Amino acid sequence: MPTEPRIDQRDQAHPMILNPNIQNDWEEIQTLRLDNRVHTIDAIDSQVSDLIKAAHPQTRLSPSEIEKKIGEFFEGKDRDKYGNWVYYPWKNTLVHLLPEREFTQVRTSRNKYKYTVEEQELMATKKIGVVGLSVGQSVAVCLAMERTFGELRIADFDTLELSNMNRIRTSVTNLGLRKTEIVVREIAEIDPYLKIKVYSDGLTEENMEAFFNDGGQLDLLIEECDSLPMKILSRLKAKSLGIPVLMDTSDRGMVDVERFDLEPARPIFHGFLSPFGEESTLLQRLEENRNQLMMAILDFENLSERARNSIQEIGKSITTWPQLASSVVMGGAMCAYFAKRILCGQISGSGRVYVDLDEFFLIDHES
Numbered sequence: 001m002p003t004e005p006r007i008d009q010r011d012q013a014h015p016m017i018l019n020p021n022i023q024n025d026w027e028e029i030q031t032l033r034l035d036n037r038v039h040t041i042d043a044i045d046s047q048v049s050d051l052i053k054a055a056h057p058q059t060r061l062s063p064s065e066i067e068k069k070i071g072e073f074f075e076g077k078d079r080d081k082y083g084n085w086v087y088y089p090w091k092n093t094l095v096h097l098l099p100e101r102e103f104t105q106v107r108t109s110r111n112k113y114k115y116t117v118e119e120q121e122l123m124a125t126k127k128i129g130v131v132g133l134s135v136g137q138s139v140a141v142c143l144a145m146e147r148t149f150g151e152l153r154i155a156d157f158d159t160l161e162l163s164n165m166n167r168i169r170t171s172v173t174n175l176g177l178r179k180t181e182i183v184v185r186e187i188a189e190i191d192p193y194l195k196i197k198v199y200s201d202g203l204t205e206e207n208m209e210a211f212f213n214d215g216g217q218l219d220l221l222i223e224e225c226d227s228l229p230m231k232i233l234s235r236l237k238a239k240s241l242g243i244p245v246l247m248d249t250s251d252r253g254m255v256d257v258e259r260f261d262l263e264p265a266r267p268i269f270h271g272f273l274s275p276f277g278e279e280s281t282l283l284q285r286l287e288e289n290r291n292q293l294m295m296a297i298l299d300f301e302n303l304s305e306r307a308r309n310s311i312q313e314i315g316k317s318i319t320t321w322p323q324l325a326s327s328v329v330m331g332g333a334m335c336a337y338f339a340k341r342i343l344c345g346q347i348s349g350s351g352r353v354y355v356d357l358d359e360f361f362l363i364d365h366e367s
Contacts, residue, residue, distance in 0.1 A: 013181040015088050015192045020081040029085045032094045042096040044083060045070050050106045051098065086192045090185055100193040107191060108147050119344050120147070126343050129153040129211060129218045131203045131234060132225035133179040134323065135248055137168050137186075138332025139222050144187040144194055148340050151195045152187075153211055153218070156180050156225075157202030167250075167328040203230055208237055219343060222246045222335050226321075228294055232282055235260075235268040244342055248331030249298065250323045251307045253355030255334050262348055270352060272296045304358070330355075 018025040032038045052069050053061065061069070074082070083098045097103055108120060115123075128149045130136045133156040143149055156179045160170065164179075174182050180200045187194055199211055203225065212218050221238045223231060223245055238245050239260040247256040260266060268279055273296055276282060276289055286293065300308065310322050334355060341347045 012089050013184045015086050015188045017192055018085045018087060020085060032087060037092055039093045041093065044096045047098045047106060048073050051102055054106055054109045088189065103193060104147065111146065123148045123340065123343055124150045126219040127151045127216055128220045128222065128339060130222045130224065131155045133183055134164065134168060134224065135250055135328050135331050136222065136224040137183050138329050139224065139335045140183050141186055142332045142336035143339065144190055146336060147191065148336065151197065153197040153199065154180055154183055155199035155203040155211060157200065167323045167325045203234060205233065212237055212241060217241060218243050220244055220246065220339055222339065224248065228290060229283055229286060236279060239268060246335050246338055248335050250327040250331050252304050253330060253357065254352060255338060256352050257338060257350050259348065259350040263350060266350060269297050272299060
């Protein structure tokens with residue numbers, strides 16, 4: 001009988017990367033492979049094939065030539081001990097993968113010329129924080145897919161509810177799980193080598209210093225939380241540290257860019273809150289001005305008509321600000337795009353931009 005693997009003791013949110021050239025890891029790999037409960041995926045030949053093709057872009061190799069080159073690749077190597085084996089405890093699945101450098105090379109090979117080598121290397125040194133994992137889920141996954149960070153810090157205190165699933169791409173099997181755990185799992189299944197730090201209590205006054213500075217200062221904050229106090233506090237913190245901030249609102253394709261790294265005296269939210277007094281005292285007047293502050297941040301008159309109508313219904317026929325999957329996914333992509341441009345020094349301005357699809361095709365509903 002095989003030794004029982006330590007499944008119950010493992011972190012159920014993070015994968016276990018096992019190096020077969022380390023004796024303890026190799027024994028663990030063998031135990032998992034012999035366990036009938038564990039699904040094993042060994043497609044290392046296909047990955048090596050991709051690696052070979054990436055190294056010979058000018059040559060169209062036939063299947064037989066590829067097969068021959070795979071055989072040559074493994075000459076003198078123990079196939080089972082090449083690369084890493086990654087165990088995903090939430091799926092009870094073991095996957096054989098290329099080593100990190102080769103895995104990254106193949107997985108990002110179709111980024112080339114969209115991203116230069118220098119840009120990809122630069123982004124691999126950057127630390128990005130994402131607060132709020134509704135829009136933030138789309139942001140985080142898009143950043144991971146394009147590998148535009150070296151470390152990602154995610155913060156959200158909430159668990160997945162059924163009503164979230166109109167805009168969060170996930171499975172009903174994840175209902176009740178923490179949103180942070182869902183995002184970590186999704187990214188790990190795309191790229192287990194990416195570094196993710198998790199703040200499952202959300203961003204708070206108590207952990208804010210750690211979120212911004214532990215392990216090195218953030219290079220960019222992407223703020224997508226629902227809490228008005230935390231929207232203000234996180235910006236004041238980013239401003240004090242000279243960290244740029246991005247935010248998407250999922251209405252009219254609106255994205256905020258606040259370059260506190262280049263404009264240290266810039267007012268938060270582009271000065272929309274200036275009528276309410278000094279930034280340092282905004283939180284003291286929050287309760288008496290909560291709705292007015294939120295409407296000022298959103299620039300109420302520039303919201304879409306449907307968003308303005310929806311706001312009037314909060315607490316009457318709906319419980320909270322409505323968002324659609326199409327807008328959330330679009331917002332995630334735009335934040336990932338602007339993140340790359342900011343981190344690579346390709347844009348230097350601040351401001352509020354609208355990518356309003358209704359402006360491109362105006363539909364006459366009365367025709």
